Amino acid sequence: xxxxxxxxxxxxxxxxxxxxxxxxxxxxxxxxxxxxxxxxxxxxxxxxxxxxxxxxxxxxxxxxxxxxxxxxxxxxxxxxxxxxxxxxxxxxxxxxxxxxxxxxxxxxxxxxxxxxxxxxxxxxxxxxxxxxxxxxxxxxxxxxxxxxxxxxxxxxxxxxxxxxxxxxxxxxxxxxxxxxxxxxxxxxxxxxxxxxxxxxxxxxxxxxxxxxxxxxxxxxxxxxxxxxxxxxxxxxxxxxxxxxxxxxxxxxxxxxxxxxxxxxxxxxxxxxxxxxxxxxxxxxxxxxxxxxxxxxxxxxxxxxxxxxxxxxxxxxxxxxxx
Amino acid sequence: xxxxxxxxxxxxxxxxxxxxxxxxxxxxxxxxxxxxxxxxxxxxxxxxxxxxxxxxxxxxxxxxxxxxxxxxxxxxxxxxxxxxxxxxxxxxxxxxxxxxxxxxxxxxxxxxxxxxxxxxxxxxxxxxxxxxxxxxxxxxxxxxxxxxxxxxxxxxxxxxxxxxxxxxxxxxxxxxxxxxxxxxxxxxxxxxxxxxxxxxxxxxxxxxxxxxxxxxxxxxxxxxxxxxxxxxxxxxxxxxxxxxxxxxxxxxxxxxxxxxxxxxxxxxxxxxxxxxxxxxxxxxxxxxxxxx
Numbered sequence: 001x002x003x004x005x006x007x008x009x010x011x012x013x014x015x016x017x018x019x020x021x022x023x024x025x026x027x028x029x030x031x032x033x034x035x036x037x038x039x040x041x042x043x044x045x046x047x048x049x050x051x052x053x054x055x056x057x058x059x060x061x062x063x064x065x066x067x068x069x070x071x072x073x074x075x076x077x078x079x080x081x082x083x084x085x086x087x088x089x090x091x092x093x094x095x096x097x098x099x100x101x102x103x104x105x106x107x108x109x110x111x112x113x114x115x116x117x118x119x120x121x122x123x124x125x126x127x128x129x130x131x132x133x134x135x136x137x138x139x140x141x142x143x144x145x146x147x148x149x150x151x152x153x154x155x156x157x158x159x160x161x162x163x164x165x166x167x168x169x170x171x172x173x174x175x176x177x178x179x180x181x182x183x184x185x186x187x188x189x190x191x192x193x194x195x196x197x198x199x200x201x202x203x204x205x206x207x208x209x210x211x212x213x214x215x216x217x218x219x220x221x222x223x224x225x226x227x228x229x230x231x232x233x234x235x236x237x238x239x240x241x242x243x244x245x246x247x248x249x250x251x252x253x254x255x256x257x258x259x260x261x262x263x264x265x266x267x268x269x270x271x272x273x274x275x276x277x278x279x280x281x282x283x284x285x286x287x288x289x290x291x292x293x294x295x296x297x298x299x300x301x302x303x304x305x306x307x308x309x310x311x312x313x314x315x316x317x318x319x320x321x322x
Numbered sequence: 323x324x325x326x327x328x329x330x331x332x333x334x335x336x337x338x339x340x341x342x343x344x345x346x347x348x349x350x351x352x353x354x355x356x357x358x359x360x361x362x363x364x365x366x367x368x369x370x371x372x373x374x375x376x377x378x379x380x381x382x383x384x385x386x387x388x389x390x391x392x393x394x395x396x397x398x399x400x401x402x403x404x405x406x407x408x409x410x411x412x413x414x415x416x417x418x419x420x421x422x423x424x425x426x427x428x429x430x431x432x433x434x435x436x437x438x439x440x441x442x443x444x445x446x447x448x449x450x451x452x453x454x455x456x457x458x459x460x461x462x463x464x465x466x467x468x469x470x471x472x473x474x475x476x477x478x479x480x481x482x483x484x485x486x487x488x489x490x491x492x493x494x495x496x497x498x499x500x501x502x503x504x505x506x507x508x509x510x511x512x513x514x515x516x517x518x519x520x521x522x523x524x525x526x527x528x529x530x531x532x533x534x535x536x537x538x539x540x541x542x543x544x545x546x547x548x549x550x551x552x553x554x555x556x557x558x559x560x561x562x563x564x565x566x567x568x569x570x571x572x573x574x575x576x577x578x579x580x581x582x583x584x585x586x587x588x589x590x591x592x593x594x595x596x597x598x599x600x601x602x603x604x605x606x607x608x609x610x611x612x613x614x
Contacts, residue, residue, distance in 0.1 A: 061421060108600070112607050115360050118424065119558045120603060123596045126551060130593050246551070250428060257425050261418060291543065294436025301429025302408060309415035309422045 008185060011264060015181065018268070019174055026166045033283075035162045039169050041275040043231060046173030048255035048267035049180055050223035054102075055253060056262035057183055058216035059196025060110070061118045064125030065224050065252045067105070068098040070132065070244035072225025073232035077144055086154040091229035098225025099218045106217040110210060113199075122246065129244040143239025146232060156233040165234050172230055173268070176223050180264055192216055196262070224252070258304045260311025269312050274300075324584070330464050332584040333577065338466070340576020341474035345531040346549055347556035347568040348484060349524035355500050355563025356520040359409060359423050363431035364553055365546025367404075367525050370434065371397050371532025372541035373442060379449045386452055386533050390476070394529040401525025404430070405518045413517075431546070438543040446540040454537050473534035480530050484565055487523070496520060500563070552592075555599045561612020570610055574598070 022042065029035055047069065054060050072094035079085035079093060109120045133141050151158055158164045183189035194202035195212050203209055232238045259270020277300060281293035308314055350364050361367075374393045375386050384392075408430055412423040449455075457468040487493045499506050499516045506513055539545075556575050560567025575595045582594025602610065 061424065063424075108604050112603060114420070115354070115358075115562060116558055116603065116607060116609075118360070119554045120600065122551065123555060123599060127593055127596050127600075130590065130596075134587075134589055246547075254425065257421050261421055291436035291439025294432050295440065296436075298429045298432030298434070298436055302426050302433065303429075305422050305426040305429060306408070306411045306415070309417045309419070311418075 008181075012181065015174075015177060015264075019170070022170055023167070026163060032162065035166065037276060037279055039162060039166050039234065040279070041271050042166070042173050043169040043227060043234075044251070044255055044275050045268040045271035046169065046176045047224060047227045047252045048259075048271055049173065049176035050220050050227060051252050052256040052262065052267050053176075053180060053183065053223070054213075054216045054220035056256055056266070057180070057189065057196065058192040058213055059262075060213055060216070061253075062121045062217075062220075063118050063246075063249050063253065064105070064121035064123075064128075065220075066244050066246060066248035067125045067128040068102055068221040068224035069228035069231070069248060069252065070128065070238075070240070071101050072098040072228030073238050073243050074132070074138055074144075075225070076229035077146055077232050077238055078138065080155070081144060081147065086152070087156045087229055087233050088154050091226045094229040095222040095224075095226035098228070099222030101225075102217040102221025103214055106214050110213045110217075122249070125244075125246055125249050129240050129246065132240045132244055139239065141240065143237060143242070146236045146238075148236070156230070165230075168230055169234075172227055177264065177268075179219065179223070184264060188212070188215070193262070254301065258301065258308075258311060260313035263311065263313050266311050266313050273304075273312060327463055328584065332580040334461075334464060334466060335470070336577040336580030337573060338470040338474040338576070339579065340573040341477040341569075342531055342535060342572075343549075343552050343556050343575050344569045344572020345477040345480055345527055347553040347560070347572055348481065348565050349527040349531075350553050351557045351560065351563060351565055351568040352484070352527070353520060353524040354557065355565075356496065357409075357413065357503070357517055359412070360427070360554070361524075362424060362427040362550070363404070363434060364528065365548070365550025366431045366434040366438075367397060367400065367528045367546075368532045368535070368549055369438060369541060369543065369546035370400065371529040372536045372539075372545065373438060373447070374529075375533045375536045376447050376449055376541060379452070386449065386537050387454070387472070390530060390533050393533045394526045397529030397532075398522040398526040401521040401523070402518045404525070405521035409521065410514065410517070435543045435546070442543070444543060446542045448540040449536055452537055467538065469534075469538035473537065476530060476534050480527055481565070481569055484523075484527065492516075492519065552595070555596060557609075559599045559602055559609050561609030564609070564611040567609060567611030 026035055026038060051062065051065050055062055072091065075097045076087050076090035076094035079090040080087050085093070105121070105124050109117055109124070112120050132138060138144065148157055148159065149155065151160065153164070156168060183192065191202065191207045192212050194205065194207050195209050199209055228243060232243070235242070255270030255274050256267040257270070258274060259268065260266025278297050281296045285293040285296070304312065346368055350361060353359060353361055371393055374396055375389055378384055378389050378392065379386065408426055409423070412419070412426045415422050454469040454472055459466045459468060459471060488497065495506070495511050495516050498511060499513055503513055552575060556568055556571045559574065560571030578595045578598045579591045583591040586594065
């Protein structure tokens, strides 16, 4: 067994250990606020891993992922409200439409490079937000309430306990992790990283650059859409401001970027630091509306970005980048 | 019913707003051209300039037109400070530089927003009783509000100033640094100083835009976000690094916005400008005047 195989086996074992730990974590917790904080953290770890597949491994810095989150949430919710399709099925439809959306956005935008690409994704996300805001059929600015039709696993509706949502978020995050793990081991995963690091060299080695970006976008968009559908069922209400706003695109990208972009553990580490800090400062300092919470949050982003450019995972020694 | 007057009115207000957009974008474009950095806190610099004008007006009743050099100077210093405190460090990292600069300036934007809320609260603020307030000029039946007209004239002057700077010793040093940021050290140009001055200049132009904007617009801690996204679109449409491109693109954006509001629906005016931007990028991925 060579060094790479050995490291990958260790990471897989680590993944199983973390999965088990996170599965047991909520059992002793009775406090609803903490339960909610953990669920949101795990959900964002998954969303950020989905972003990482395109932004980290393939190097295309998308700042418009809220579009895929929102599309997944809206498709699954509309199917449930109007067609009675249970969200455990509808989330795949939502993911599929979001993945198609990512291909549609990628087809023109992947011809742009660097900052031109990043700005274009901001604008595409903003167009999506504005269109949903003016689209009466999906509730426009008022949004849609997800009707409660009784406790149901297949409809992902639970009122007596938050625990089922914890496991829904955990399964989602675990799936994104496994997909990233597969990407790290396959030849096409290496091709994606070559596209990120040096597109000219990658092309000269026979890497098909455009199809690589499109494949990464489709997987990333699909997973983000599925996450959006789960999020919609969890909060029970969606509107353009809560699911399509441009600030959400940044919130999705930040854990991966600050945790360690293009790494297996970066999104989880980043989410575990960022989401609690953001939520706790907002709860304890934000109520007065004085902006101290934003100052702490923003200041922390600046400090981490400048002090640990390779992300927080680089604190744990080797393995900053596969 | 669409009349010729309504169309002319829309075209003129589009032009006036477009010139403001252009000036806000000029600073962004200048900084980008100099060091390949997109400042995601650009809208927050605009917001701070507007607050500076409100505070100065409240304290001294100095008319915004007279405040121009003061606020531009303050923003110049602030820009240099941001460069020294954040950007110079972001340029110094050896790993992942593209993302570090995006998210470091983004974190700075959140920090400034929080600080503004801390100091001034979340309410909308504006100035009233300025020289230009509530006046307008009648151009053959078309009504042009004086604050907007003055703002666009000041923007044009600021662009003329930016072009004049290009002819000075400093301007040539800027140009040289932009062309080859490593070689300039060999001919005795202090690159770090040029970068800092470039940031000062970029922020200073935003200061001018902010002061003129406050004569007819309100300010709140979140006002920057909306102007910033228009500025990014303007810079990308004009071509990153091209100041003249920002001027042309700003006017295009302003006109598209006004015409979308007139022909389609006011709530979709930004969709119109974003769509035009995307269409142009499909044909010219480097923007109208971009060379980078």
